[in-house]
Amino acid sequence: MVDLQSQYQQIKETVDTSIQEVLNSSAYINGPLVKEFQQDLEEYLGVKHVIPCANGTDALQIAMMGLGLEQGDEVITADFTFAATVEVIALLKLTPVLVDVEEDTFNIDIDALKKAITPKTKAIVPVHLFGQVANMDAILEIAKEYNLFVIEDNAQAIGADYTFKDGSQKKAGTIGNVGTTSFFPSKNLGCYGDGGAIFTNDDELAHTIRGIVNHGMYTRYYHDVVGVNSRLDSVQAAVLKAKLPKLDSYCDARRNAARFYNKAFANNSNIITPTIKSNKTENCNSICDVCDCHVYHQYTLQITNGKRDELHKHLLAEGIPNAIYYPVALHSQKAYQDKRYNEEDFPVTNSLIKTVISLPMHTELDKEQLTFITETIINFLN
Ligand SMILES: Cc1ncc(COP(=O)(O)O)c(C=O)c1O
Numbered sequence: 001m002v003d004l005q006s007q008y009q010q011i012k013e014t015v016d017t018s019i020q021e022v023l024n025s026s027a028y029i030n031g032p033l034v035k036e037f038q039q040d041l042e043e044y045l046g047v048k049h050v051i052p053c054a055n056g057t058d059a060l061q062i063a064m065m066g067l068g069l070e071q072g073d074e075v076i077t078a079d080f081t082f083a084a085t086v087e088v089i090a091l092l093k094l095t096p097v098l099v100d101v102e103e104d105t106f107n108i109d110i111d112a113l114k115k116a117i118t119p120k121t122k123a124i125v126p127v128h129l130f131g132q133v134a135n136m137d138a139i140l141e142i143a144k145e146y147n148l149f150v151i152e153d154n155a156q157a158i159g160a161d162y163t164f165k166d167g168s169q170k171k172a173g174t175i176g177n178v179g180t181t182s183f184f185p186s187k188n189l190g191c192y193g194d195g196g197a198i199f200t201n202d203d204e205l206a207h208t209i210r211g212i213v214n215h216g217m218y219t220r221y222y223h224d225v226v227g228v229n230s231r232l233d234s235v236q237a238a239v240l241k242a243k244l245p246k247l248d249s250y251c252d253a254r255r256n257a258a259r260f261y262n263k264a265f266a267n268n269s270n271i272i273t274p275t276i277k278s279n280k281t282e283n284c285n286s287i288c289d290v291c292d293c294h295v296y297h298q299y300t301l302q303i304t305n306g307k308r309d310e311l312h313k314h315l316l317a318e319g320i321p322n323a324i325y326y327p328v329a330l331h332s333q334k335a336y337q338d339k340r341y342n343e344e345d346f347p348v349t350n351s352l353i354k355t356v357i358s359l360p361m362h363t364e365l366d367k368e369q370l371t372f373i374t375e376t377i378i379n380f381l382n
């Protein structure tokens with residue numbers, strides 16, 4: 001699905017030099033490169049505070065701790081996402097409230113979100129799934145009306161731009177009260193181990209979170225709040241510092257691959273290609289040059305003729321990696337079942353789990369590979 005080795009070969013010198021700097025300094029924890037990367041990322045995102053941490057799951061948990069959410073508070077998120085999002089809500093003894101997603105963008109459905117609000121609702125966690133930013137105009141409006149926190153799970157969309165209805169733009173993850181990301185190796189900005197970060201423009205929240213990531217300490221050995229140990233180590237920061245300047249070109253490479261796929265699959269009645277929804281273009285239907293709201297963490301098709309599972313096996317047999325993200329709706333997972341959920345409330349997720357398939361998507365895909373992948377799929381489905 002990804003080709004991290006070829007990507008590394010392209011940037012080997014810069015990455016090796018950056019890692020060597022850490023080895024020379026022996027400052028493996030909280031070394032100068034962690035601070036340097038933090039500042040570079042703040043500048044790139046146009047956000048006041050980046051707080052690095054150990055992974056994207058911790059980032060979500062720490063953001064919720066920082067906002068002071070308490071047992072019993074309801075937190076609304078999408079039913080169609082990776083489990084980390086709902087896992088941390090449950091771990092903190094908050095109440096996860098899963099809602100359905102839009103069938104075209106796979107992002108949280110705004111009507112379903114509105115319906116799920118109760119007097120106990122305290123926060124919304126939009127997930128910018130597969131690299132496309134959720135409808136943040138609507139989410140911010142709802143959050144304002146009901147006085148809710150917005151925590152953006154931006155693990156899959158770092159680098160994406162969101163264009164508001166008024167034409168202004170912000171980077172994904174910097175729009176809500178707080179945003180979180182993951183630097184897992186296969187992510188669009190990935191390190192060579194685990195890593196994550198939290199973003200906010202709120203000075204007080206940033207201060208609180210800086211203490212939480214460090215055992216609740218604001219002064220050494222004085223623990224004012226219950227915290228965790230969640231650090232981005234210096235070697236990972238070194239890799240990320242070397243890779244950050246490449247992020248925009250990486251996003252472009254992914255969009256180019258997506259364009260190739262889109263064109264190849266256009267007019268195929270068995271395939272629905274990813275839909276782009278942007279205020280910039282009023283639903284530009286995937287083939288356009290301005291889809292900066294989508295950074296294609298995944299390129300995900302819907303196969304409409306019932307042959308998704310056969311296609312999955314056929315591609316594997318042909319040596320083409322592919323994956324089903326996600327095969328089970330979160331509300332159906334054993335760990336997250338809840339008597340309050342009705343199957344009728346999740347028609348889209350229940351359908352997507354049967355139709356979606358994600359194709360290889362990374363920065364090193366070449367025309368020959370893309371041609372082989374698309375021709376194999378089209379021949380199989382015809
Ligand atoms: C949407 C989403 N949220 C959170 C995470 C968790 O990130 P990490 O694996 O770094 O803990 C992931 C990772 O895949 C993710 O896709």
